[in-house]
Amino acid sequence: MLxxxxxxxxxxxxxxxxxxVLLCRMLVDAGAHVIPVMTESAQRFVGKxxxxxxxxEPARTSIFDDPDPIPHTTLGQTADLIVxxxxxxxxxxxxxxxISDDLLTATLIATRAxxxxxxxxxxEMWEHPAVQDNLKLLEQRGVHLVAPEEGxxxxxxxxxxxxxxxxxxxxxxxxxxxxxxxxxxxVLVTAGGTREAIDPVRYVGNRSTGKxxxxxxxAAKARxxxxxxxxxVAAAAPNGVEVVRVESAAQMHAAVLERSEADVIVMTAAVxxxxxxTASDSKIKKVEGPPKLKLEPTxxxxxxxxxxxxxxxxxxxxxxxxxxxxxxxxxxxxxxxVDVIVANDVSAPEVGFAYDTNEVTIFVxxxxxxxxxxxxxxxxxxxxxxxxxxxxxx
Ligand code: CTP
Numbered sequence: 001m002l003x004x005x006x007x008x009x010x011x012x013x014x015x016x017x018x019x020x021v022l023l024c025r026m027l028v029d030a031g032a033h034v035i036p037v038m039t040e041s042a043q044r045f046v047g048k049x050x051x052x053x054x055x056x057e058p059a060r061t062s063i064f065d066d067p068d069p070i071p072h073t074t075l076g077q078t079a080d081l082i083v084x085x086x087x088x089x090x091x092x093x094x095x096x097x098x099i100s101d102d103l104l105t106a107t108l109i110a111t112r113a114x115x116x117x118x119x120x121x122x123x124e125m126w127e128h129p130a131v132q133d134n135l136k137l138l139e140q141r142g143v144h145l146v147a148p149e150e151g152x153x154x155x156x157x158x159x160x161x162x163x164x165x166x167x168x169x170x171x172x173x174x175x176x177x178x179x180x181x182x183x184x185x186x187v188l189v190t191a192g193g194t195r196e197a198i199d200p201v202r203y204v205g206n207r208s209t210g211k212x213x214x215x216x217x218x219a220a221k222a223r224x225x226x227x228x229x230x231x232x233v234a235a236a237a238p239n240g241v242e243v244v245r246v247e248s249a250a251q252m253h254a255a256v257l258e259r260s261e262a263d264v265i266v267m268t269a270a271v272x273x274x275x276x277x278t279a280s281d282s283k284i285k286k287v288e289g290p291p292k293l294k295l296e297p298t299x300x301x302x303x304x305x306x307x308x309x310x311x312x313x314x315x316x317x318x319x320x321x322x323x324x325x326x327x328x329x330x331x332x333x334x335x336x337x338v339d340v341i342v343a344n345d346v347s348a349p350e351v352g353f354a355y356d357t358n359e360v361t362i363f364v365x366x367x368x369x370x371x372x373x374x375x376x377x378x379x380x381x382x383x384x385x386x387x388x389x390x391x392x393x394x
Contacts, residue, residue, distance in 0.1 A: 001174050001219070001382035003031035003375075008075050008111075009055070010084035010104045012091045013041025015154040016120040016163035020085050021046060023166040024054050027173070030379060035060065035075065037104045039091070063103045072103055076110030083173055084108070085146075086120035086163045089131050095143075096134035114176045118146040118169050123159030146172045174382075175222050181389045183224030188262035189217040190301075192232030194249045196275035198293065199284045206270045207353040210235060212318070212377045213268035217241050219381040220264070223389075228262070230255045232269065249275060249298035256301050260308055264388055266316040267302045270353075274298065306337030314391050316340040316384060322347040329363045339365050339391055342384055350374060362387050 007027055011020045020036075027034045036051040036059040043061065051059035060071055068074050076082075084091060084104070091104065095117075100106040108115060117138060125131060126148060139145055146169050151162040164172075191213020195203040210233035217229040218238040227241045230252060237243040246252045249271045256265070274295040284291050302317045309315055315338040321328050322345065329343040341363045346352035351359045351374070359374040364387060372383045 001030075001178060001379065001386070002027060003379065004033060005080040005177060006033045006035065006078055007173070008079045008082040008107060008113075009034050009036045009051075010039075010082060010087070010091070010108070011036060011042040011046070011051070011059075012039045012084065012086060012088045012104065013043075013045060014086040014088050014120045014163070015045060016086040017042050017045035019163050019166055021050055021054065023083075023085055023169055024051060026166055026170050028054060028056060029376075030170075031375065032056075035079075037061075037075065037107060039102055039104055041088075060103055063106060066103070072100070072106035073110045075103075075107045076113070079107075079111055079113040081114050081116065081173060081177055082108060082111055083116040083118065083169065085116075085118035085169050087117045088119075089121050089125050089128070092117065092119060092131060092134050092138070096137045114142075114144060116144045116146060116169070116172055116176055118164055118172075119148050119161075120163035121148075121161050122153055122157065123161045126161040144172060144176050171222060174219075175224075178223045178382075180224035181392075182220055182264070182385070185225045185263040185392070186261075187217075187220040187225040187227045187264040187266065188230070188256065188259050189213050189220065189227065189266045190230045190252060190256060190269035190271075191217070193270040194232055194252055194272045194298075195247050196249060196272045196298070197279035198276050198291065199280040199282065201283050204272060204275065204293075204295075206272065208270035209233065209354045210269075211354070211356065212358060212380065213266075214238060215377040215381040216266050216268055216384060219378060219385050220266075223385060225264070228259055230259075230269070248272075249301075253299045253301050253304075257304065260305055261310070263312070264314045264316070264392070265305055266318075266384070266388075267305070268318050270318075270320065271301060272298055300336070302338060303336045309337060312392075314339045314388050316342060316388065319343040320346045320352055325361060326363070326369070329361065333363055333365050340384070340387055342380075360384075364391070 033056045048059045094105045146164045192210035193206040193208030195205045221227045230244045277294045329341040344360045358380045
């Protein structure tokens with residue numbers, strides 16, 4: 001989602017400017033091209049050198065002392081998004097009034113890119129009608145606002161006006177750039193590995209941790225979808241996502257089929273292919289000797305979804321492979337009648353189960369395929385949903 005997007009990060013003079021450093025880091029880590037623009041007073045709180053070192057380009061501070069003779073229009077015209085964090089009462093006032101008195105205000109007025117404003121100031125200033133009126137005006141013009149939080153402010157005061165957390169600003173940037181392309185859609189995601197009982201304490205399982213499924217659910221939510229996550233892991237529900245907990249392949253099968261009307265279904269879960277034919281009701285004692293496990297196939301949920309597929313529905317399967325990635329993925333696309341197979345080579349370093357990163361190839365039923373190099377599972381999720389979005393609009 002953020003890979004190669006040009007983001008102008010406006011930093012103004014407030015104590016919260018240090019949080020802009022963290023935001024800058026997060027955006028760069030996500031693959032964005034970040035260009036900081038600092039006001040004069042911002043530089044009293046955080047040094048330009050800090051942003052020079054962390055961002056994709058050196059921080060810009062002035063219209064006149066810049067190698068580009070017209071930096072504000074170049075920045076404004078080439079940006080995919082401008083975020084101002086923290087935004088002081090002054091910058092909000094100037095922007096609302098169309099006054100361009102430094103590089104940042106000039107850039108804000110010279111752009112047609114979406115703008116995200118993240119105010120931070122003392123409670124009295126935040127609640128002042130002038131500030132509130134200016135923000136209302138900006139919102140009416142389509143500017144996105146990330147409201148400040150309540151909490152400790154400079155000087156030890158407590159109240160509303162503290163800059164939103166970098167994570168919340170990051171999410172707002174993603175939401176703004178995704179343009180809500182899954183707005184009004186229902187998305188069903190499965191996550192984690194299933195556990196197939198041998199007895200009340202033992203099970204046949206796999207190494208899946210659910211991280212990729214959670215990332216898909218979060219990303220779909222951020223794009224405006226109504227998301228249900230069917231999960232075998234206990235991790236907290238992502239914000240605004242309904243979670244249904246299951247354990248076995250049979251439970252996941254029932255939970256998914258109950259909701260198989262969803263517009264998009266992403267089967268990220270590592271569903272066991274085999275389960276013990278019978279599970280003992282009581283714990284098998286050691287003295288009984290090793291049990292003879294007889295296994296039977298589990299229902300293939302993805303294949304059933306493919307067989308039931310309704311027109312316009314998009315079904316995505318995942319394939320964890322250790323060899324012949326492409327041929328296995330192609331054959332799964334055909335055999336299971338699904339739209340997309342996201343294949344990862346789980347034998348490669350830092351790929352697949354338990355890692356925070358993944359490297360995949362996305363195979364689409366129309367024959368297209370795209371390799372996505374090693375990156376965070378959230379970024380992989382965005383790439384998968386970009387593909388889903390392209391199929392949905394066809
Ligand atoms: N899957 C499923 N139900 C199962 C097993 C798998 O829905 N009982 C789904 C997984 O969620 C995943 C996809 O099928 O999206 C791929 O799973 P995988 O086990 O790799 O596919 P198979 O074709 O069963 O495996 P194999 O490589 O052994 O042919």
